[in-house]
Amino acid sequence: MGASDEQDREDGERWLTTAEVREIWPQIRPSSIRAVARANSVRTSGAPSPDLTREPTYHAADVRRVAARIDRGEADVAPWQRADSDAARADATPSPQVRQPIRWGPDNVPGLILLAIVVGLILWGLTAPDNPGTGTVFVR
Template sequence: MGAADEQGLENGQGWLTKAEVHEIWPQIRPSSIRAVARANNVRTSAVPSLDLTREPTYRAADVRDVAARIARGEAEVEPWQRADSDAARADVEPGPPVRQPVSWGPENVPGLILLVLIVALFLWGLTSPDNHGTGTVFVR
């Protein structure tokens, strides 16, 4: 970065990528940066960033203004969007998956009855005399 670029960023000019915004807003979850920026009227560029994510770039002055408002607790930020909230911690550290036991309980009885009927009808069809294809008999 040249001296002119650094001066422009110090004056609040320039555009920041999502990763750079996350460095300025460490208390905001990376997946919530776009929503927080929209809720706090951070201007975005019409041209997405040059990296492969195709994320918009954010106006540096607006990002810094919102960072100060976040620090004071005045910014529009939902609790689940904060990286330091209980909801975010629970989302990041999920518990072990709950395995449901397989049982033959009362909720399975209708399905079992239907299965028994289908198998019985199938077996009955196999054992009954087959008159199909032996000729056509017309009854008068």
């Protein structure tokens, strides 16, 4: 912990966890809190967070200052970092559904008929009497 961290703690200034910052910055995506804090010069503490998540804690006064700037639209926030942007909505759209396994049904009948014909023709061609490759005559 640096000297400024100790001075802030002595002055009664609080340090906020990431969960607390999320409540103050609802417009920011949870995955972007660290980047937005860095871009807007929010001080972070090197001390372990009280919830033992190993995430940094953020200076409460800085978080409130940036919250006001976010509300006014003056904060340094990329569009994809905002929870209320088109980019965030695009990320939240569900992905395509997983393909279901193929089931036996009326849609498969034409393909099965074709397969049966092809297999039948191959077997008939192999067992035809004029086919020299199917004889049982062995050469000694």
